[in-house]
Amino acid sequence: MRDKIVAGNWKMNKNMEETEALLAEVSAKLPDTDAKVMVSPTFVNLASAVNQLESSSIEVIAQNMHFAESGAYTGEISADMLLNIGINTVILGHSERRAYFGETDEILKKKVKAALAKKMTVMFCFGEELNDRKSGNHFKVVESQLKNALFGLDAKSWSSIILAYEPVWAIGTGETASPEQAQEMHAFIRKTIATAFTKNIADNVSILYGGSVKPSNAEEIFSKPDVDGGLIGGAALVADDFIAIVKAI
Ligand code: PGA
Numbered sequence: 001m002r003d004k005i006v007a008g009n010w011k012m013n014k015n016m017e018e019t020e021a022l023l024a025e026v027s028a029k030l031p032d033t034d035a036k037v038m039v040s041p042t043f044v045n046l047a048s049a050v051n052q053l054e055s056s057s058i059e060v061i062a063q064n065m066h067f068a069e070s071g072a073y074t075g076e077i078s079a080d081m082l083l084n085i086g087i088n089t090v091i092l093g094h095s096e097r098r099a100y101f102g103e104t105d106e107i108l109k110k111k112v113k114a115a116l117a118k119k120m121t122v123m124f125c126f127g128e129e130l131n132d133r134k135s136g137n138h139f140k141v142v143e144s145q146l147k148n149a150l151f152g153l154d155a156k157s158w159s160s161i162i163l164a165y166e167p168v169w170a171i172g173t174g175e176t177a178s179p180e181q182a183q184e185m186h187a188f189i190r191k192t193i194a195t196a197f198t199k200n201i202a203d204n205v206s207i208l209y210g211g212s213v214k215p216s217n218a219e220e221i222f223s224k225p226d227v228d229g230g231l232i233g234g235a236a237l238v239a240d241d242f243i244a245i246v247k248a249i
């Protein structure tokens with residue numbers, strides 16, 4: 001059985017007081033759910049978020065990390081630093097990291113390897129751009145992103161991988177992939193993993209959808225058989241919206 005997951009990616013939003021207030025509201029309103037609920041505030045607020053949510057089932061996760069153990073990498077954060085403050089899951093490969101910070105498949109492959117070596121869970125993001133979809137190349141692009149960063153993994157690493165399919169054209173644009181488009185791609189992703197590894201691995205990996213998920217569309221997207229939850233950006237910044245999305249799963 002694969003996990004159902006709703007994760008909030010706060011990106012570069014919310015100062016310390018705002019973070020505290022949003023976490024307090026989300027944890028107070030959190031419904032009983034079998035789904036795993038995760039939140040990802042900015043780095044400077046991670047340690048206090050972990051402390052604040054100590055007795056909550058909500059997991060605090062990081063938005064990024066560097067692949068090196070330590071050293072002269074100004075501005076970067078290592079896996080050990082995250083583990084040291086109680087963070088065990090890291091988002092890697094977000095399209096904003098790829099587009100604005102030059103993260104390539106090659107870099108991501110190193111980051112994934114570094115996180116797994118430290119026994120962290122990786123939420124790996126990938127997805128095609130609008131021109132890929134318009135030209136009908138979306139399956140090919142997604143397959144190559146997966147292949148380049150993840151197909152070198154050994155079979156047992158897959159229990160520490162969560163996938164997040166995020167079509168770039170749907171992120172922060174208000175435009176969402178239709179539930180059918182999401183299901184079609186998620187089924188393709190599962191088939192691609194089954195072919196490269198095993199059906200068992202493919203059946204057990206959670207595949208989240210991300211890109212303008214909101215209370216009004218979450219239920220329909222989550223109802224699709226290969227969609228195991230969502231990675232939520234904008235709507236995760238408003239407690240009631242995020243909670244409504246958690247309820248939708
Ligand atoms: P969005 O962001 O929900 O604001 O589109 C999703 C994401 O970037 O993970």
